[in-house]
Amino acid sequence: MSDVRRDPRRILVVDDEPGMRAGVAEVLGRGGFAVEQAASAEEALARLEQGASQGLALDLLVTDLRLPGISGLDLLRAVRQAGRDVPAVVITAHGTVEDAVAAMKLGAFDFLTKPFSPADLLHLARRALGDRAADTAGGRPKGAETAPPKRRPIITRDQATLRVLTIAESVASSRAPVLVQGESGTGKELLARYVHESGSRRGKPFVAVNCAALPRDLLESELFGHERGAFTGAIARKTGKFELASSGTLLLDEISEMELGLQAKLLRVLQEYEIDRVGGTAPVPVDVRVVATTNLRLRELVDRGKFREDLYYRLTVIPLLLSPLRERQGDIDLLADHFLERFGNGRRLTLTPEARTALRARRWPGNVRELENTIERAALLARSDVLTVEDLEDADPGVPRLAIGSLAGLTVREMEKRLIADTLKRTRNNRTQAARLLGISIRTLRNKLAEYRQHGEAVGELASEPAEAGSDA
Numbered sequence: 186m187s188d189v190r191r192d193p194r195r196i197l198v199v200d201d202e203p204g205m206r207a208g209v210a211e212v213l214g215r216g217g218f219a220v221e222q223a224a225s226a227e228e229a230l231a232r233l234e235q236g237a238s239q240g241l242a243l244d245l246l247v248t249d250l251r252l253p254g255i256s257g258l259d260l261l262r263a264v265r266q267a268g269r270d271v272p273a274v275v276i277t278a279h280g281t282v283e284d285a286v287a288a289m290k291l292g293a294f295d296f297l298t299k300p301f302s303p304a305d306l307l308h309l310a311r312r313a314l315g316d317r318a319a320d321t322a323g324g325r326p327k328g329a330e331t332a333p334p335k336r337r338p339i340i341t342r343d344q345a346t347l348r349v350l351t352i353a354e355s356v357a358s359s360r361a362p363v364l365v366q367g368e369s370g371t372g373k374e375l376l377a378r379y380v381h382e383s384g385s386r387r388g389k390p391f392v393a394v395n396c397a398a399l400p401r402d403l404l405e406s407e408l409f410g411h412e413r414g415a416f417t418g419a420i421a422r423k424t425g426k427f428e429l430a431s432s433g434t435l436l437l438d439e440i441s442e443m444e445l446g447l448q449a450k451l452l453r454v455l456q457e458y459e460i461d462r463v464g465g466t467a468p469v470p471v472d473v474r475v476v477a478t479t480n481l482r483l484r485e486l487v488d489r490g491k492f493r494e495d496l497y498y499r500l501t502v503i504p505l506l507l508s509p510l511r512e513r514q515g516d517i518d519l520l521a522d523h524f525l526e527r528f529g530n531g532r533r534l535t536l537t538p539e540a541r542t543a544l545r546a547r548r549w550p551g552n553v554r555e556l557e558n559t560i561e562r563a564a565l566l567a568r569s570d571v572l573t574v575e576d577l578e579d580a581d582p583g584v585p586r587l588a589i590g591s592l593a594g595l596t597v598r599e600m601e602k603r604l605i606a607d608t609l610k611r612t613r614n615n616r617t618q619a620a621r622l623l624g625i626s627i628r629t630l631r632n633k634l635a636e637y638r639q640h641g642e643a644v645g646e647l648a649s650e651p652a653e654a655g656s657d658a
């Protein structure tokens with residue numbers, strides 16, 4: 186695309202499933218990267234060898250763990266044994282997290298669990314490439330010398346939220362820890378980035394770690410790094426997130442999920458501003474601003490013995506609380522209009538007065554994220570540029586709805602087939618969009634359609650495979 190800034194860095198995508206492989210490649214290609222594809226580990230190794238012979242370096246490997254022949258794990262081993270310093274992102278299905286952990290011990294940067302969004306894939310790929318740049322440039326990511334980025338706006342007219350932003354700006358240049366609390370979907374990470382971009386550390390690294398996504402032993406290595414030989418599979422020194430965030434900000438997302446023993450080590454870092462690599466022999470000084478987020482009440486966890494009281498007081502030097510969307514009625518219209526513009530794809534979308542009233546009447550347990558998803562689905566399914574209450578109802582996660590009276594006498598399997606058929610009809614036979622609305626992966630949808638065909642129950646126009654753009658990710 187002409188409006189995408191091209192990135193010379195090369196990414197190799199390895200997956201035996203053509204749709205998934207094409208979808209991942211398309212997302213990364215839209216991100217501006219030069220993308221190559223391989224259907225097996227054997228083909229990937231051949232491409233690596235060919236590129237090396239031509240003097241073409243590979244910057245990132247994105248591979249599924251389950252591959253025919255040589256597995257994704259064996260592919261990582263072969264790459265490391267060949268002495269190639271290529272960061273890797275591994276893709277895994279539910280139930281194979283153990284393999285993902287093993288892959289990370291082989292040097293993989295991180296892993297994605299299916300199903301995942303294109304945004305998550307692109308974000309992780311960029312982080313992996315930034316990780317490598319930091320390792321090879323003395324802890325400073327490529328492009329860090331350029332002008333500081335513009336601060337990302339937080340859209341609100343709510344007085345309580347505006348006061349939070351004022352506090353965030355006033356403390357942005359200090360090194361004091363910040364604790365951001367709020368329900369899921371209120372924008373805690375966005376506020377953390379706002380703190381980072383409002384102070385003297387803007388333009389420096391912003392590194393995020395989800396404390397709930399990794400086992401305790403792996404999280405310690407991710408945070409503090411490890412020395413070669415520190416444990417089985419530690420074939421090279423790994424730079425931890427604290428060092429990667431040097432002179433910048435480290436976001437500890439879902440801090441409440443951190444194990445108590447690791448909390449003690451984090452407390453020492455916040456007191457002394459030095460870390461101990463796993464297997465290391467001497468402390469390493471770090472200059473990092475820590476921002477922690479949680480959707481739980483840490484004070485209650487302290488009272489129950491689930492969170493260290495001394496760490497709680499260390500983190501709450503600057504506490505910031507984000508209100509839920511249901512308490513920010515004035516922001517609902519403002520955010521809805523913002524999302525309509527974002528997801529209009531060139532169309533000027535509006536809401537009927539009844540639709541706006543319906544939005545304001547909802548409780549929004551998923552907060553801003555739920556509102557964003559609702560508007561995106563409604564924009565996709567809307568029959569005109571003026572969205573109605575019916576469009577919003579169709580955008581609910583369980584859509585499309587079937588009349589209650591029509592369900593009598595149907596088996597669960599028949600209901601499922603009707604739901605899939607109606608969703609495909611509403612999305613004009615776009616399987617990727619249909620799978621997203623149904624809350625299932627594109628592979629699951631394909632398997633369902635194949636099952637129907639085997640029993641002579643072809644669903645609508647999708648009895649045969651359509652030619653799609655391949656955004657299966």
